[in-house]
Amino acid sequence: xxTSSAAQTSKSGTMVAPKTAPTKASPTKATAKxxxxxxxxxxxxxxxxxxxxxxxxxxxxCKHLGLKCEYKxxxxxxxxxQRKQQKENIKNIIKRxxxxxKTAQIGTSCAETPPGLSHSLPTSATYSEATARTRAPSIDSxxxxxxxxxxxxxxxxxxxxxxxASPPYDxxxxxQPFQSTPYEVDIKTERQMFxxxxxxxxxxxxxxxxxxxxxxxxxxxxxxxxxxxxxxDIYNTGDMFSxxxxxxxxxxxxxxxxxxxxxxxxxxxxxxxxPLLDHFIDNVLRLIFPILEVNQHGSARSEVILPAxxxxxxxxxxxxxxSAIHLKSTRGLQGEQIDNDILRHRCATITELCGALNNxxxxxxxxxxxxxxxxxxCSVGRPSDxxxxxxxxxxxxxxxxxxxxxxxxxxxxxDNNAQMHPPFNMTLASWIDILGAxxxxxxxxFADTYREKNQSGSTSGLCELMxxxxxxxxxxxxIACLDALKSANGINDMQLCQLIGSLGKSLDTTxxxxxxLTWPYSSTGAIRPRQLSRxxxxxxxxxxxxxxxxxxxxxxxxxPTMQTLIERFVSILxxxxxxxxxxxxxxxxxxxxxxxxxTSRSIFRQALAGRMASLGEHAEFGSFGRMxxxxxxxxxxxxxxDRAGSGQNVHWRDVxxxxxxxxxxx
Numbered sequence: 001x002x003t004s005s006a007a008q009t010s011k012s013g014t015m016v017a018p019k020t021a022p023t024k025a026s027p028t029k030a031t032a033k034x035x036x037x038x039x040x041x042x043x044x045x046x047x048x049x050x051x052x053x054x055x056x057x058x059x060x061x062c063k064h065l066g067l068k069c070e071y072k073x074x075x076x077x078x079x080x081x082q083r084k085q086q087k088e089n090i091k092n093i094i095k096r097x098x099x100x101x102k103t104a105q106i107g108t109s110c111a112e113t114p115p116g117l118s119h120s121l122p123t124s125a126t127y128s129e130a131t132a133r134t135r136a137p138s139i140d141s142x143x144x145x146x147x148x149x150x151x152x153x154x155x156x157x158x159x160x161x162x163x164x165a166s167p168p169y170d171x172x173x174x175x176q177p178f179q180s181t182p183y184e185v186d187i188k189t190e191r192q193m194f195x196x197x198x199x200x201x202x203x204x205x206x207x208x209x210x211x212x213x214x215x216x217x218x219x220x221x222x223x224x225x226x227x228x229x230x231x232x233d234i235y236n237t238g239d240m241f242s243x244x245x246x247x248x249x250x251x252x253x254x255x256x257x258x259x260x261x262x263x264x265x266x267x268x269x270x271x272x273x274x275p276l277l278d279h280f281i282d283n284v285l286r287l288i289f290p291i292l293e294v295n296q297h298g299s300a301r302s303e304v305i306l307p308a309x310x311x312x313x314x315x316x317x318x319x320x321x322x323s324a325i326h327l328k329s330t331r332g333l334q335g336e337q338i339d340n341d342i343l344r345h346r347c348a349t350i351t352e353l354c355g356a357l358n359n360x361x362x363x364x365x366x367x368x369x370x371x372x373x374x375x376x377x378c379s380v381g382r383p384s385d386x387x388x389x390x391x392x393x394x395x396x397x398x399x400x401x402x403x404x405x406x407x408x409x410x411x412x413x414x415d416n417n418a419q420m421h422p423p424f425n426m427t428l429a430s431w432i433d434i435l436g437a438x439x440x441x442x443x444x445x446f447a448d449t450y451r452e453k454n455q456s457g458s459t460s461g462l463c464e465l466m467x468x469x470x471x472x473x474x475x476x477x478x479i480a481c482l483d484a485l486k487s488a489n490g491i492n493d494m495q496l497c498q499l500i501g502s503l504g505k506s507l508d509t510t511x512x513x514x515x516x517l518t519w520p521y522s523s524t525g526a527i528r529p530r531q532l533s534r535x536x537x538x539x540x541x542x543x544x545x546x547x548x549x550x551x552x553x554x555x556x557x558x559x560p561t562m563q564t565l566i567e568r569f570v571s572i573l574x575x576x577x578x579x580x581x582x583x584x585x586x587x588x589x590x591x592x593x594x595x596x597x598x599t600s601r602s603i604f605r606q607a608l609a610g611r612m613a614s615l616g617e618h619a620e621f622g623s624f625g626r627m628x629x630x631x632x633x634x635x636x637x638x639x640x641x642d643r644a645g646s647g648q649n650v651h652w653r654d655v656x657x658x659x660x661x662x663x664x665x666x
Contacts, residue, residue, distance in 0.1 A: 043070045043077055047086060066097045081525055267309045273320055276341060277309075280323035283330075287379040287622070291467040291536075291586055295529045304424065314352040314369035318376065321345035326380040329621055349373060350390065357398065364425070367402040370395055371428050378664055379585070379622045383629040391662040393440060396432060400445045403429055409449040412460060422461035431466050434477045435589050435666040438547070441653055443481040450477045467536040467586055475506055476544050479551070486551055493553045503548055510541060517575055527577075535575045536587060542569045543590035546597055556649065557597045557638075569594045570607045579614045588623045588665050595631040596652045600639050626663045630655060 041052030042059050044067050052059045062069035067090060076082035269277050286293065289300040308315045324341040327333060349369065356366045374392045403409065408426040430446065437444040444450065453460060454474035462470045482499055485491050491499075512534065520532040546565050549555060556562070569590070576583055584591075591608065598604040612619040612628065619625060630652055638650040656663060 043074055044068065044090065047077075047083065048090065065094050067093060084525065267306075267316070269316070269320070273341075273345075276320045276323045276327070276345075279327055280319050281306075284319075284323055284326050284376075284380065287585070288376060289465070290583060291532075292465050294527055294532065295464050308368055308372075312365045312368060314349055314356065314365065315372055317345045317348040317352065318369055318372045321349060322372075322376045322380050325377075325385065326621075329380065329382050329385065330617075353398070363402050363405050367399055367406065367425050367429075370399040370402065371425060371432070374399070374432055374664065375428060375666075378588075378666060381622065382620055383626045383661075383663075392664045393436065393662070396436060396445075399429055400433075403446075409446050412458075413449060413452055422459065424461070424465075427461040427465050430460050431462055431473070432664070432666065434473055434480065436664055437477070437480040438483065438589070439653070439656075439664060441484055441487045443484045444477045447477050447481050450474045463533055463537075467533050467583070468540040469510075469533065469537045471510055472537050472540050472544065475503065475510070476540070476547070478503055478506075479544060479548050483547075483551060496551065496553065500548055500551060504545070507541060507545060507548070510537075512538065517572065519575060520577065532577075532583070535572065536583070538572045539569070539576060539587050539590045542572060543593040547593050550597060556647070557599055562597055563599070563602070566594055566598055566602055566604050570603050573607055573611075578611045580616065580618050582614070584611050584615060585618075585622060585624045588627045591624075592627050592631065592652065592665050595627075596634055598635075600635070600642070605635070623663070623665050626661070627665045630661065630663065630665070633659065 041054055042062060044062050045052035045059060048061075050061055052061060055063075056071070058069040061067075074086075076086045267277060285301055285305055288305070292300045305319070309319060321342055321344075324338055324345065328338045328342065353366060353369060353373075356362050374395050377392070403426060408423055408429075412422065412426060430450070433444045433446055434450070450460075451474065454471060457471075459470045460473075462468060462473045482496070482503065486496060517535055517538055518531060520528050520535055522528055542565055546562065546569070549559075549562055549565065576587060578584055594604055595608060608628075608631075615624070619628060633655050634650055634652050637655065638648075641648040641650060655661075
């Protein structure tokens with residue numbers, strides 16, 4: 001852009017394109033006459049809103065700052081959330097590059113300057129050569145000489161079968177790979193006092209800066225003018241989650257210590273199983289605990305799954321089997337190899353579990369692997385997938401025995417009034433226990449524990465792990481107990497109605513004002529975990545009311561009360577983010593309960609169809625896909641009964657039994 005251009009200049013010195021209508025002139029003439037902003041610069045400079053010299057294969061700005069220079073349109077360019085995340089990554093890389101340069105300059109000047117001349121001003125020769133040698137990309141840059149090439153590769157480099165293209169699993173900005181490793185910087189400062197040019201005193205101090213102990217702000221480490229673009233409105237929001245969104249990042253009592261820097265390199269697997277492990281970490285892991293990932297970003301990966309993969313062989317085989325199932329269903333793989341991978345690791349998991357149970361040892365690791373076999377299966381596979389092994393509720397009986405041996409329920413009750421950290425495995429087992437009991441028409445195994453905790457008002461960590469408040473889950477446990485009592489004919493109709501009324505009043509006490517339910521994303525696009533939890537609790541609350549009303553003797557889905565609840569459910573459903581990056585897969589149980597009571601004229605069916613379309617192919621997998629398949633069969637039978645005029649209610653548990661489906665829809 002020539003100096004005679006008619007372009008405007010801002011206060012910061014950056015060029016702003018003139019407001020001139022574009023013409024069809026050639027690119028050379030347009031540049032000379034109209035001075036249009038170049039559209040062929042690298043996407044990194046365009047994101048930073050900086051001038052790009054369009055150098056190949058790297059422009060000078062990206063090479064100077066150690067950034068990845070991308071001329072091919074990257075995946076994050078078309079998504080606002082990922083653009084914000086990319087800006088944050090670039091900001092960190094630039095700051096670390098500056099810090100590396102500053103530290104290197106200090107170290108070089110101290111090393112090359114004689115102690116007796118340390119009071120002298122540095123000359124241009126002193127720093128010109130040092131700066132040229134010490135300018136280097138940051139440790140986060142792929143061009144850095146200390147870049148960790150052992151970190152997990154993204155799916156673009158993973159190819160289980162060369163003829164099958166890898167789908168874009170990494171579009172969610174919440175699940176970008178961890179890029180940097182912990183580092184420390186030692187800065188040595190020397191002072192020397194001179195009297196009449198004679199050295200009299202010399203002091204030396206060393207300051208250590210660490211990623212875990214950040215350097216103090218100005219003036220020790222001044223800000224850099226080049227990073228002013230970071231301070232746009234989207235970053236000037238103070239606390240990302242606002243004042244009400246404070247989270248306890250040390251909430252759970254995880255069974256593992258702090259993970260190592262590069263977990264994937266420490267997990268020992270055979271070469272033939274390495275693609276399965278990579279696929280699990282890159283594509284499956286983020287599907288398992290989406291709410292925990294929102295509440296405590298990265299804890300599911302670093303505190304739960306990766307340490308278990310490293311230390312628990314039974315757990316590792318379970319995850320490799322789940323990875324093979326996900327790989328087969330999402331990429332449509334067929335053949336003996338993928339089927340053998342599924343069964344081989346599945347059998348290895350069960351064999352090691354049985355051996356450990358017989359030896360009556362390593363109870364915590366066995367519980368961890370058993371819960372993984374039950375819960376991870378809910379995130380992968382199609383409804384038609386059938387594994388020829390033990391059903392989930394048989395595995396859970398073993399898990400229940402282990403929970404009692406470890407005295408986890410007693411520990412939770414004993415610490416009701418203390419500042420406790422719930423055991424993570426007990427929280428996961430409680431979630432499976434409560435909702436799994438409704439699948440079987442039984443009382444939860446630890447119903448007494450939930451009842452006591454509800455009375456004391458203490459937490460089990462269910463809200464932080466799965467999104468629904470603990471008190472609501474305790475009430476669902478009570479409704480499940482009443483359902484089991486009714487199924488066993490252990491109560492007459494009058495007593496049943498009295499208990500239904502009592503539980504209905506308990507649900508009333510958990511209601512929140514309608515205005516407290518709002519969209520869970522802030523104006524800047526950041527997720528608000530507490531608001532998301534309020535919305536999800538409201539969804540579970542309405543589903544619990546529907547479940548409770550279905551227990552009324554001679555209840556019908558045509559009742560006005562039931563239809564009002566369905567309409568209310570759909571209105572709250574609008575406040576739950578949908579799509580591949582949404583949370584539909586976290587509300588499978590409420591969708592099942594509401595859908596089973598919807599009629600052919602109900603707005604629920606239209607709402608569910610819309611959310612399925614938003615999910616795309618993801619609607620076919622995991623518990624969500626199984627729930628949809630079950631509801632379709634329930635609707636088929638119930639609509640047929642309505643057309644025949646029989647008025648018969650079709651219960652979803654009866655349909656599961658007819659079809660031989662042992663689904664765990666949570």
